[in-house]
Amino acid sequence: MSEQGVTAPKGFVAAGLAAGIKASGNKDMALVVNEGPEFTATGVFTRNRIVASPVKLSRKALASGELKAVVYNAGNANACNGAQGDADAATVVTHAAEKLGMDFGDVAACSTGIIGEPLPVAKLLAGVDGLVENLGDNGHEAAESIMTTDTVSKEAIVKGEGWSIGAMGKGVGMMAPSLATMLVCLTTDASVTAEVAHEALEKACAVTFNTLDIDGSTSTNDTVILMANGASGITPSVEDFEAAVLSACASIADQLQADAEGVTKRVRITVSGTTTDEQALNAARTLGRDNLFKCAMFGSDPNWGRVLAAVGMADADMDPDNISVYFNDHAVCLKSGGTPDAREVDLSGADIDVKVDLGTGGPGTAFVRTTDLSYAYVEINSAYST
Amino acid sequence: MSEQGVTAPKGFVAAGLAAGIKASGNKDMALVVNEGPEFTATGVFTRNRIVASPVKLSRKALASGELKAVVYNAGNANACNGAQGDADAATVVTHAAEKLGMDFGDVAACSTGIIGEPLPVAKLLAGVDGLVENLGDNGHEAAESIMTTDTVSKEAIVKGEGWSIGAMGKGVGMMAPSLATMLVCLTTDASVTAEVAHEALEKACAVTFNTLDIDGSTSTNDTVILMANGASGITPSVEDFEAAVLSACASIADQLQADAEGVTKRVRITVSGTTTDEQALNAARTLGRDNLFKCAMFGSDPNWGRVLAAVGMADADMDPDNISVYFNDHAVCLKSGGTPDAREVDLSGADIDVKVDLGTGGPGTAFVRTTDLSYAYVEINSAYST
Structure with a gap:
């Protein structure tokens, strides 16, 4: 697409690059930053009881109903790595928060890739430095950087009257198992409360991502995050907002199903x-x-x-x-x-x-x-x- | 095996033949008859709520705790054929009972094969005639006649002191779906009550057939029947009898798992x-x-x-x-x-x-x-x- 997904709404910047996590040398880290003025955020996470370290960290970060940035990496799920995995995720987020001038709790993390391999922390820290330097209207690059076995990147833009929603996503169960994590990031410059955001996201997920049932397997890392900054100065009606979130989620879900490797029907x-x-x-x-x-x-x-x-x-x-x-x-x-x-x-x-x-x-x-x-x-x- | 499975215990005869149900021309009908003096019997059936016509019929026949014969056919499951399927199963059993000089309720039926194709009743009626004529020490032939995609027939004999259990079985989930039905027939010349027989069969199934979980699919036709005739004149202890039933079921379960087509592990x-x-x-x-x-x-x-x-x-x-x-x-x-x-x-x-x-x-x-x-x-x- 010509337009950038997550950076389409006002007040969001992003970056993507190759940090050396993937053996292929492909891009494997992304950063999405909300520049405000509001930092409303909500998330929906995997129902699996075995959850990756970044999921634990992001749940805590989102408990306040606010978030300023999300660090993504592909190629390593940082799941089933025990206390070391939790510490590694925190190290990466601490570094990102410092570089961005934010607090630790302002930054969430999402990982996708192999389970049970130690996170290559030094590569991620260097990657964060590069990402912070390159922040800009790079929604497409960010979407490319979270791909694993995806053959195309997935983005969506839904326009309201004077406001919009941008989205990127990757993965889905049938493609490549331990790489099967579904990660989705939604951004909007609408001004909404955390309650409205959460209700809209829950409703949309229920009829989009939650209806995708490829092999009954549920990743340890599945995460959908919605950030809203009110930069448009507009508060849409709850109905309009929910319809737009649904539309963005439906588009990403369709793209996920359509890009199913190994699938003929x-x-x-x-x-x-x-x-x-x-x-x-x-x-x-x-x-x-x-x-x-x-x-x-x-x-x-x-x-x-x-x-x-x-x-x-x-x-x-x-x-x-x-x-x-x-x-x-x-x-x-x-x-x-x-x-x-x-x-x-x-x-x-x-x-x-x-x-x-x-x-x-x-x-x-x-x-x-x-x-x-x-x-x-x-x-x-x-x-x-x- | 040199010894015959279901006809190993005293007072049981069997037959198997090709009735033309299978396009291959292979054997596809079997009959197992209990000659008494006792006719104690019990069964365990599929947990699927969509059940084949022969399962409905056999459940009713076994409600009395007695049974004198079981008619088997392979190549057609007689499942999802509606009222016509029920009528067809009854027609075959009525004919078998007449030929054997029994009542309708004395005879059970088991079918395995494709779902939703009308039962070729005329072929089965002619098959019954041939089976009744050929009854004898033909446990092995009966076991061969219930095979579908099985590559070998499955039989077992467990000997007690002066009494024994014989068994035959076919199929298992991973082999060929709609043909995946598991049918097992156990015969014994021990003298046991219906309660002892049922308890022994339930316990044995729980730790043998019910632990075989190949693809989560459960056939509409799964049936395990145990017939006991007391022809040995011996009433084993409950412990000995349960151990023998367990041993026979375990042997058949092992053979089912070992003969899994399409399986490498x-x-x-x-x-x-x-x-x-x-x-x-x-x-x-x-x-x-x-x-x-x-x-x-x-x-x-x-x-x-x-x-x-x-x-x-x-x-x-x-x-x-x-x-x-x-x-x-x-x-x-x-x-x-x-x-x-x-x-x-x-x-x-x-x-x-x-x-x-x-x-x-x-x-x-x-x-x-x-x-x-x-x-x-x-x-x-x-x-x-x-």
């Missing part, structure tokens, strides 16, 4: 006809994680029996004799039995839409996105750390 | 250090189903970070800073951090032992068996129904 699953939305989500996730179903999608095989076998194990109310399944809006199973032309549906395209009605007549619905299970997925994920 | 996972056994099982299953972990096993890659990332998502008490991981008894992660020689452990063999201690000091432990995720798994499972 993008699968959208909608479940309805159960008692609650939560039950529908259970069923949709169970189906989206079922390897037999995912292999069938890879083979463009309308094997709807696997859909029933998968949802039958889900924690959701259902009428086992009244389940319907549609592939690309073609009915392949009605009242839990196959339709005469079920095998004739064409699943050869890259996008497959799957709708499942669990048959109780209840109002619960849910939507998740997943992918197929391909040879390339196995190839990419079978020889990573060594 | 057999992985044994033990989880300890959490509050309850159930929590430990949650963690072991979560790890055993994690595709990133399974791909690492395929690549002989000691990427222990994936173990922590996986168990961190499990519903189990843990100390996130005190988790230990051992590959083949080599410590690769202690106190949630990597050991200096973690990458040096040799995982090139076909068997990999993984031990995870969740670090709470609690007494909960669990064990599951799984496999790697290989190219062949994807190949076998991506083009099945068409």
Whole structure:
């Protein structure tokens, strides 16, 4: 894109560079700085109980509802490194805060890369020096610098009336496991309270990033941070702000799914006809994680029996004799039995839409996105750390 | 094996033949008959809520605690065929009961094969005729006739003092999805009550078949049936009987895991250090189903970070800073951090032992068996129904 993502809103500067963390020599560190006047911030973190050191640090930093900068590195997750990992993350953030003239608690950190390797602290400290020197309208460079196995950088800009939201993101579960961390940074020059920011981010994540369920694996490092500085002087309505945050998150989520290495099919699953939305989500996730179903999608095989076998194990109310399944809006199973032309549906395209009605007549619905299970997925994920 | 499995105990006869259900022309129907004098029987069925027609029928037949015969077919699961499927299963069983001079409720049915294809009833009825004519000491032929993608038949014999248990089994999750059904038949000439039989079978299944967790998928047709006829005139102690049932189930479970198509590694996972056994099982299953972990096993890659990332998502008490991981008894992660020689452990063999201690000091432990995720798994499972 011609416009810069996270530096599109007023009052945000960024930088990206190669600090030597990646063996490839590619860019691997980024810095995003909020120049104010306000420093409102909120974050959403991984649900995994094994969390990386930068996640612990950033949670604490965001507890105040304010933040001035985020330091990113790619190539090393700084996860499962024990007390040393916590100390290393703090050392990098302390150095960044000093260089930026900020307090320790003003700076968050996000890391992505291999788990369990010591952070190369000296490289990161030198990287911070270079980043601080190069701060400017470099949103695109920052987005490139947080990539791991991503093939393209991901950015988004959403414009309000006199204000805007910028965003960058990287990664997603199916691409390369321990590198699979999803990191997203959202910036806005709107003036909003921490409560409004947090509510908007939670709502947007719930229907965008949280519906991306590629392999059931959840990174130790997943982090989405939103910073708002009010530099536009405008306080949008809560509705407008929430819509813009949602739009930015949706764009990044689409880009993440579209850049899935090892994936040949993008699968959208909608479940309805159960008692609650939560039950529908259970069923949709169970189906989206079922390897037999995912292999069938890879083979463009309308094997709807696997859909029933998968949802039958889900924690959701259902009428086992009244389940319907549609592939690309073609009915392949009605009242839990196959339709005469079920095998004739064409699943050869890259996008497959799957709708499942669990048959109780209840109002619960849910939507998740997943992918197929391909040879390339196995190839990419079978020889990573060594 | 030279000895016949299900016909090894006194008073059981069996037959197997090709009825034309499989396109290959291989044997695809079997019949196991209990000649008495007692007809004690019990069963354990799939936990899936989408159940095949023969499962519904067999559950009803076993409600009385007695059974005289089981009709098996391979190549068609008779699942998700609606009311027609139920009627077709009943038609086959009605015919078998007539030919055998039994009542309808004396005969159970087990099917394995593709889901959602109408049962070729005429072929099965003719098959029943042939089976009844050929009943005899044909346990091995029966075991061959229930195979789908199994490469070898599975049988077991356990001898008590003057009594014995015979067994046959087929299938397992990783082999070929909709064909993945696990069917097991156990016969014994011991004289036991339905309660003793059921308790013994439940206990044995819990630590054998239920610890086989290959891809998290559960068939619509899984059935384990135990028939006891007292023909030996001996009533073993409950302890001896339970030990023998466990031994027979363990043997079949080992054979199922060993015959896993598309699998290059057999992985044994033990989880300890959490509050309850159930929590430990949650963690072991979560790890055993994690595709990133399974791909690492395929690549002989000691990427222990994936173990922590996986168990961190499990519903189990843990100390996130005190988790230990051992590959083949080599410590690769202690106190949630990597050991200096973690990458040096040799995982090139076909068997990999993984031990995870969740670090709470609690007494909960669990064990599951799984496999790697290989190219062949994807190949076998991506083009099945068409």
